[in-house]
Amino acid sequence: MKNNSVVKVMPQQGPSVASRMKDVLEMLGEDPSREGLLRTPERYEKAMRYLTSGYTANLEEIVNNALFSVKSDSMVIVKDIEFFSMCEHHMLPFFGRMHVGYLPKDKVIGLSKIPRIIDMFARRLQLQERLTQQVGEAMTEAVGPRGVGVLCEARHFCMMMRGVEKQHSGTVTSTMLGAFRSNRATRDEFLSLVGRPV
Ligand SMILES: [Zn+2]
Numbered sequence: 001m002k003n004n005s006v007v008k009v010m011p012q013q014g015p016s017v018a019s020r021m022k023d024v025l026e027m028l029g030e031d032p033s034r035e036g037l038l039r040t041p042e043r044y045e046k047a048m049r050y051l052t053s054g055y056t057a058n059l060e061e062i063v064n065n066a067l068f069s070v071k072s073d074s075m076v077i078v079k080d081i082e083f084f085s086m087c088e089h090h091m092l093p094f095f096g097r098m099h100v101g102y103l104p105k106d107k108v109i110g111l112s113k114i115p116r117i118i119d120m121f122a123r124r125l126q127l128q129e130r131l132t133q134q135v136g137e138a139m140t141e142a143v144g145p146r147g148v149g150v151l152c153e154a155r156h157f158c159m160m161m162r163g164v165e166k167q168h169s170g171t172v173t174s175t176m177l178g179a180f181r182s183n184r185a186t187r188d189e190f191l192s193l194v195g196r197p198v
Helices: 017-027 040-051 059-063 113-122 128-143 184-193
Strands: 067-069 076-087 093-103 107-109 147-156 171-178
Touching: 017 040, 059 113, 059 128, 076 113, 076 128, 076 184, 093 113, 093 128, 093 184, 107 128, 113 128, 128 147, 128 171, 147 184
Parallel strands: none
Antiparallel strands: 067 107, 076 093, 093 147, 147 171
């Protein structure tokens, strides 16, 4: 699912990230003046500013009144929303899919808004656990539903490329709020609809 979040890049203050990256390249034994690396510090800074642009995203701006009154109280689920984030411990990517479900009280949110809410929190230095929780809380704040469930399946480069070097292990985190926490049938319905054993 592709989407374009409102990207606001933090204004630059003091020395640029790029100028520091030249030193980092040297410290890693590289020659920052060789052709392939000449513009790498600037590219790196640009990429990092984009990947952390979630800090300046605003929930209200993202939702932008895309809330619609409903009589139905059936569960709404958006499955398999891909996301890319970076772990705060190693600043290496982790990525995967998120499944978000909620039970409307009196309104529903435009479905395309849910991936953008995820990006708002994924484009930060994160822990998968916190990312999952923040998406659940933001959905609660934005929609005021009877409950929210978020299931997040991810793979972490810091595990795949270094450390334990396990290529195929995944990490699953979940957040259950409101009726999804208090009502087992609701939680089970969500988990079975997203294809997880209940
Ligand atoms: Zn890590």
